[in-house]
Amino acid sequence: MADNGFRISKIRKRDGRIVEFAPEKITNAILKAAQGVAVKDGRTVDKKEVEELGNKVLTILEYQFSEKEVPTVEEAQDIVEKVLIKSGHAKTAKAYILYRQQHAKIREAKDMLVDVGKTIKSYIHQEDWRVRENSNEDYSFSGLLLYAAGKVIGNYALNEIYTPDIKDAHVKGYFHIHDLSNAVIGYCSGWSLQKLLEKGFGGVKNKVDAKPAKHMGVVVHQMVNFIGCLQMEFAGAQAFSSTDTLLAPFIKADDMSYKQVKQCMQELVYSLNIPSRWGCVTPDT
Template identity: 40%
Template sequence: MKKIIKRDGSFQEFFPYKIRDAIKKAYMSENVEFDEKVFDNVMGAIVFKDKLSVEDIQDLIEKKLFEAGDFAVLKSFMIYRHTHKMQREHILGLEEDTTYINCTQTVNEYISKQDWRILANSNTSYSNAGLINNTAGKVIANYWLDKIYSREEGAAHRNGDYHIHDLDCLTAYCAGWSLRVLLNEGFNGVRGRVESKAPKHFREALYQMANFLGILQSEWAGAQAFSSFDTYLAPYVFRDKLSDDEVKKAIT
């Protein structure tokens, strides 16, 4: 089994996908179609070697990009390599075991719809808000994989051995809330924030519910829900003497 000699002298298992990803990211940073032959040529040059250093592999990537004539991609890879060298030397005050994200590439992948995450959430559309959530989510997802999951688990996800869903939030997933408490007490409980008294009419109750769900949704990763919607709102319909059409209009 091939081993990679890390910069600190320790050995790490060899993962070909990491080489492919590094080359592919260099192409994507220049909006150039990925050339699979470059990856194949790099792998062909190391196929009979049992031990390789990280620097040896990066030198090979640069050599094969040069031979392919992809000079813009080569320049991008060299800049990326130099930047990471600076980070390792703590010139930028960053850590060795942290994934660094190419900002330009991240935005370009979303704008050009190349990022699979655009379709990962059926509740999020392709929009400016989607771009903001996608960009922030990519940072948080890498935090999960770098700092919370083990190195082996993070590598398995990145290698596609399995998929860890919804990595883009550092919060709990779904939640259910007591509609009775909201209707009896109003929307309150957070110091320094605007509060609402208990609603007295049907429309007021609906507005408070919409406000509650909208705010809480931004604090959780998944869906928010109330139970017994019809049971708890029926008294308001009775008190306001609303017709079926009026109820339907208020809800829709």
């Protein structure tokens, strides 16, 4: 294909990188699709016609994009499909579309893979901004475990949960999906403190149970344990409502002084801010 004087010299790949535009790749892609159809029909490919089709694609690209604009791979491929269909090559167009779909599946399979060495080095050297995506996440071995597992879950979410349009927008930076590594679980949740006070902390098979608390100190520990355990299954904050109202009877029952109440509340706040969640972070409350 003659490309002398062709204005467009760059093209944007799917990962956002801008590379040198190779016009011959368009011709080669059309040729492969045409050859697949020709083999089935028992005929040979007219390479001159393929060349002409390629030139039509380049002409349209030049018309649609100025010298300063950079077309994307998808935009170039869309033009190829339209040219093939309008030129009466429906079979070749179908073969070309199938070719695109096959390569898309190959790319998706690669996207699901995680470069283990690169992932660990990125965390150790703190090269990836996602190491600090959550401000209360500490740089630690536990943080490394969370980061590595999060890369796998994030890739799974982009390829298996979100639609291709949403994935594409996230990858290209049109918007950002926060906490992508937690995409398979709920975000924030509120819980009934009254139920905890009435039933105690338990109900999970093969785990320790605690009967309903009778004293403020025990209530505080049950609240901390409850929030800590539930936080393991959620990405965002966990909350109790009407805490002051529901704890008031314990103050009366224990005949607590202001100083004693303050001490219990300090224990509650302090205990909830100890790094006890995966990733060496504090429960989000």
